Amino acid sequence: MIARPHDRPPHGPFELLPGEERPSRIDPALLDDWTGRFVGQLAAPSAERLGMGNEQILLDVATGSQARTRPAADGKGWTVVRRGPLDLWTAIEDALVQWRSHGSPHLSAFGMTITSDAQKVWLDLPHGPSWTLPI
Template sequence: MRHIPYGWLDQVGDGGTVLVTLGGWMGAYGLVKLTVTGRGHATGRFLPGTTSFMIARSHGRPPRPPLLLLPGQTTTTKIPAVLLDDWTGRWVAQLAAPSAERLGGGDIQVLSDVATGSLAYFGADEKGQTQVTQRGAVPLWDRVTDALAEWKTAGAPHQSGSGITITPDAQTVWIGSEDGPSWRLPV
């Protein structure tokens, strides 16, 4: 699931438990154990390991239009794309850009936002520095690097050091504690 359906919380009721894989289109996911704390409210922590269930069909990626790596704004990035190969790094990136799909690996990667058509893609300049080109309405790599910087400042904890708080207004994933770095899920 990309988010928790509120109907599930109502069906389970106060004090009940929901165990679900939260994932996204960058291929990162985490198993979270939630406790329902009221109507439309729940809280829980991500569990260690890589247990997963198949993504719900209704939460799958929509069809991808043809991918064209057209020119855009190119800059040198201090955070290499290879950090997206790290399990928790990719998961944090996915939280920052929840409608983006990740293609490739290592230094050759593309982030494609299927909702807005925005792109970020990587290459090396003549000095071997990683260059990122961004185009579209959403500066994908800027959002991702900001999130990765927050994660690193928090000590770069494993995903199991994170949790989620659900209210009727938002579903928020956080690092460390509810007042730590956080991102809203696409509900």
């Protein structure tokens, strides 16, 4: 899910491990949309995205946290499995729900404020919804 123009952070081999399961509040395919992927990256800046459509896999290279989605067994909605100290999918869900509640605006609706000690990406206005980036 790299949105910035640089190489992926290195990671060794990993395996999909068991974790906590719950229904997803969003369609995982929202991450297939370029702006949806951008918003997801704001919420989980050190996560690498693997997979596509209903079957997304997120791996946080800094902590080893994982999230993966799949269609729900009953065919209604999606299931997410999470593992590790960061709840990657909840952060992404929250960000995408917020983006969609503002009408799923194009990238041109985003702005950025940079100070000597912080970087913040915001939606519509500097005091609107925002995500603080690592520096």
